[in-house]
Amino acid sequence: MKSTLYMKFVLLYAIFGFLSLFTVSALSSTLTSSYLEREISGNLYQEANLVTSDYLPRYFSEQISTADVYTQLNGMRSYLDSTIWFVDKEGNMIASAKSEDASYIPSYIEDFDPAEAGSSQYLIGDYHGYFDQKMITVIAPVTQKFSTKGYLLIHKPYRDIDQSRSIITRNTAIIVLVVYLLSFMIFMGIHFFIYRPLCKITDAAKQYASGNLDVVIPVDTQDEMGCLSASLNYMSSQLKDMEDYQKKFVANVSHDFRSPLTSIKGYVEAMADGTIPPEMQDKYLKIILFETERLTDLTRDLLTLNEFDTKDLLLDKTSFDIHEVIRNTAESFEGTCTAKKITIELLFASRKLHVYADKRKIQQVLYNLLDNAIKFSGTDSSITVETTERGEKVFVSVKDNGIGIPRSSLNKIWERFYKTDASRGKDKKGTGLGLSIVKEIIQAHNENINVISTEGVGTEFIFSLQRG
Template identity: 50%
Template sequence: MKRYLWLQLLVLYLASAFCMFFLLNTYGLDRYEQKLIEDKKSLLYNEATSISSDYMSSYYDKQLSLPYLSTQIKTIGSILEARIWIVNTKGDIISDTSKNITEGEEVNVLSIDPDFFDETFSDYTELEGVLTEPMVTVVYPVVYKYQTRGYIVIHSSLQEIQRDSVYVIDTINICLLIFLVFLLVIFVGLYYLTLHPLGKINKAAQEYAKGNYSYPLKLKRQDEYATLAASVSYMAGELDKLDDYQKKFVANISHDFRSPLTSIKGYAEALQDGTIPYELKDKYLGIILFETERLNKLTTSLLALNSFENHGTLLDIVSFDINNIIKKTAESFEGTCTQKKITLNLIFSSKETLVNADMGKIQQVLYNLLDNAIKFSHHNSTIKISTVEKGDKVFVSVKDNGIGIPKESIKKIWERFYKTDTSRGKDKKGTGLGLSIAKEIITAHDENINVISTEGVGTEFLFTLARTEGFLI
């Protein structure tokens, strides 16, 4: 079962809300109720002190009558919303703000609770038959002429305090609920800002993994997700190109291997069963050797390209005369040039031109470029090979007056196995790897190679090498 991130966030949100409400309505409510009780006890104690100092001395001096005293404390009790007793030392309640006490109706609190005067503060006071509900109580002894003459007892309803605390907590609950609704809206907004585009990108990645590289992925926004989506789309495009390349690679490899293998197999069987006369065997054995060499050349080229792709080839950089290498490479094409009556014109800006490079690899580049130039040159034409020194660079040019390269094919000639239609029609024995290998070698030297071509006029390949004043190898 999939564990969706949005569901996990929702569960976390609900769990957090539950914990907040639970703590607020248990621990929070209890703490707030205790705070109200402590505040109430402090208030009642201060009022008891005021009553004692303002009225009780006058009462014991006979300056105030009990009815007048009762009237005064009733007023105070009404303001405090509290019940006030005046109690003598025997425990008799001589004044009660909740009712008028007449002679013989006094209630003795000590008969109900002998320890009633022992505690100054009480959070939960119950006196059966006297108090109708639990009270918060303050007992304040009245001292007159260094003797305790009585007590001021003030009660405040515990239920009222509890109702006040519940009201405040309920108000906080409502505010918290409104906040959670607002937070939920924010969460939904965050979902559409984060998880929603992430889901789209994930869906696109799944489609790309299945090979559906045309699956559209566009986010109408300008942020990191849009950048990520663009990167994923770009990756899909590159994978699509790679997939096409692999298909073309297999098709080209199959074609380029099948052709010589078919010739080898056909001629070998013909030689074996006697179809080819004995006196012609050398001719067809020569064809078999030629096709075998083609296969060997193709395999070598593939290995060379693969080594560059995997950075497995180390360059052996030395100082050598590029003019001398050009001469040796040109000599290797003497037979082919003679057959097509092609003239190789070597033009050097100086007698010796020293460069820093891998001599073997550069000779391979020259061989591939010259082979390509001869292949697409007309009979009785000229190919010019030149070197020019400019600053710390040496420019090497191979220019022919052949059939040229179509404009739409210029950017594709560096691709592996690419052959123009003209190339396939004129010469089907090429591997389509020569220019790819040349570019990989020059790039490995951190140099550049370019082509200038006009169809029907000719082609020039130009690459650079690092010039040196060092010693010849």
């Protein structure tokens, strides 16, 4: 079943070759013979007419002798390689020129009928048994003063036609064979450059369908097949990365849910069985509340990311003052900043600056960036939020003087659940989804966000918005 189409193509190719050779052998011989008969008889008849119209009529007017006629006929015999008879209208031989193919020349043609060829201008055969082989015969009348006085008969061996036909048929067969061999080379080219790569691509596609994404298609040509194989190889690598990402995603979600749930379960069981005395339960209830908030944050972040993944996120874009949103967001961190002795400095390009975006989503971007900046900043430090205008774009910068991001982690901070080693020790509550959400929101607005960070010096996030 695998090679059915291929075998059909091979079978059709073989049938094509057989029919080509059969057609040449069957039709070429007949068609060539008919053509050569008409061509040679036409030439003979034309030569005969020249003599019968200009020269032989003078014999009957006694202007030339029989010897002169013999001389003329012998010249024609040598030129036409034929046997030539000059007879009167009853068939009596007047003069002749015999070639090597004629055994004898009759003095009288029995049953002579100059019209026996009918509508054809030539006869095929041994001409009343006077020749030992097949001949092609033409008969031309000799007229004088509108009266037929005699006839000129030219007999040419048919073997000349057979020889010409054999040569033409052989050459035609050679040409057909050469064309067939050339087409076979084309067939082999199709086999090696199309069929075999296509089989490799098909086998790889079946492996992908069965879940084996490690297969690499070994087709590296620069044509359409190479482009298709490269596309499939790229697709398999992307699917493999997606599969790895899904496994990592499930593992991270499971881990981040399991840790607080385990903690909550342990403390609740300890309070229920009296391991934790009533006077200390307030302390552990606060821990349980903290872990519950972690679960709430994680669930909220996952739902937010799901909006992007399912393409259901609809941005409610309006024109609003970005400075007002920044001030309100910064004020929400007043308690945290006071506890850590952190100041937030706002540097605005103007008193008001309108942008065209989804206000709620941009507020979430600012919240996540400020939350990160506060988490990774030490006490008695400052955070700067600055806006600048460049043409039709507004750029917002959130800069801290915290621990910074290692160079090896800069390209990974946008990945979901990713945390640097430093953040794992410092940020116990973080879900690792904040920056992923930030990037998804900015990209949904068809804008860009960049990060500049030096370990031990600080980090700056800069994103753009459309001016409103």
